[in-house]
Amino acid sequence: MALKLQSHIERVLWDQHQISRRVSELASQISADFGGAANSDSPPPPPVLVGVATGAFLFLADLVRNIDLPISVDFVRADSYGSGTISAEAPKLSLDLKVDVKGKHVILVEDIVDTGSTLSSLIAHLESKGASSVSVCAFLDKPTRRKVHFQPLGQGKFYKGFECPDYFVVGYGMDFAELYRNLPYVGVLKPEYYK
Ligand code: 5GP
Ligand code: MG
Ligand code: MG
Secondary structure, three states, X not given: OOOOHHHHEEEEEEOHHHHHXXXXXXXHHHHHHHOOOOOOOOOOOOOEEEEEEOOOHXXXXXXXXXXXXXXXXXXXXXXXXXXXXXXXXXXXXXXOOOOOOOOOEEEEEEEEEOOOHHHHHHHHHHHHOOOOEEEXXXXXXXXXXXXXXXXXXXXXOEEEEEEOOOOOEEEOOEOXXXXXXXXXXXXXXXXXXXX
């Protein structure tokens, strides 16, 4: 097995430059949407950005550094994939929130939306905790693979970075068998490494 990371990649879909440009656009959009009116006396309560571990860790880190508002940051973990590329049925929540989201606007930050099953159960979970709205900010979306329809809660919105073709992608937080999360770009592995 070649050791250098880049030698495992067959094709780059989004490079570092494209990613950072798109992430700062998303952050500006969120800052504008959640900032409230400029002349309002009572500013809206700070939104809570909830990263879905582990895949969203780089996206969340880049996104929050570009959001020009007071915000809280937290994580949940939902296990839907094992070590491979096939989705399990219902994702299990294996790490819950620390921040109390009751009455707050939550933005769920995901690496990629595939079948939609993870997000739909996380939105229901946040609703049960009393969030007043739940938005979704997904770095990638694979709309052709959707099986479970999900909807943001209340006034929530759906932000997405890029539409992803139907490949199993790695990098920028996303893994294959817990490897490749540290790639600073998104790509497709050479077939011999999907084993
Ligand atoms: P869903 O519940 O929407 O089917 O799957 C969501 C999760 O599956 C994502 O958060 C991600 O962790 C994983 N996933 C889906 N597609 C891909 C992919 O192409 N590459 C990687 N590395 N993970 C994926
Ligand atoms: Mg994920
Ligand atoms: Mg994974």
